[in-house]
Amino acid sequence: LVDLGAPELNPIFLKRLVTLAMDRKNREKEMASVLLSALHIEIFSTEDIVNGFVLLLESAEDTALDILDASNELALFLARAVIDDVLAPLNLDEIACKLPANCSGSETVHMARSLVFSRHAGERILRCWGGGSGWAVEDAKDKIWKLLEEYESGGVVGEACRCIRDLGLPFFNHEVVKKALVMAMEKKNDRMLDLLQECFVVGIITTNQMTKGF
Structure with a gap:
């Protein structure tokens, strides 16, 4: 995508990625969500993500002809994007405002909003396709903070790096940067x-993740 040098195609890529994933098994849907999180950190702007979902929702009726549960699946992708910090909750309103009048996608956005604000939403949405880390976002942030506290109190750099890698949340490493700077x-x-x-030197945290954390 970087080599293409055509950022205007990013929303179209997102639309294609999610459309293909919706017609696959849960494993592929989970992989698509993880990829979307990584792309948001490395390449895609929030505007790209918003516009990509707008494209998806505008064509939701056509997609439903081939994928029976398209509306529900798309709502899950939207909700998962919010839980993964790819989108902010307010971006759902932005997406809804960009849709044409009487677009069936508006109901999908409403469904996604209900999912996000339901009780224990984080963990349930992270597990919606049987994958994910199994943690709510707040739980992940808490684990990062405790890991950093342990290191700060006398831990070894190499061991701390290993623990960060073992968290299994590479798309969340910007949060490590942010909390480390606060501490x-x-x-x-x-x-x-x-x-x-050290995390940067060994490749655990990328330049873009550093920038986002700052």
Whole structure:
């Protein structure tokens, strides 16, 4: 995608990715969501994601001719994007506003919003296709914070890097950067900066994740 040098195609790629995934098994749907999270960090802007979902919703009626449960599946993809921090809840309103009048996709957005704001939404949506980390986002953030606290209190850089990798949430590494910086300012020492540098050197955290974390 980077080599194409055509960012205007990003929304079309998203539409194609999700459309193909909706017609596949749960494993492929899960993989598509994980890929979308990674693309958002590395390549896609939030605007790309919003416009991609608008394209999907505009063609939802046609998609439903081939995929019987298209509306429900698309609502899950939207909700999952919010839970994965690919979209903010307010972006759902933005998407709805961009849809033509009387578009059936508006109901799909409403369904996604209901999923996001339902009780225990995070964990249920992360598990919606039988995959995901099995954690709610807040739980993941808590685990990151505890990991960093343990390192700050005398842990070894290499061990901390391994623990970050073992979290199994590479698309969430910007949160590691953000929390490490907060802790560095609170503790007024360079240990967290050393950890971030090592994570970058060994390839755990990318340049874009660093930028997003800052």
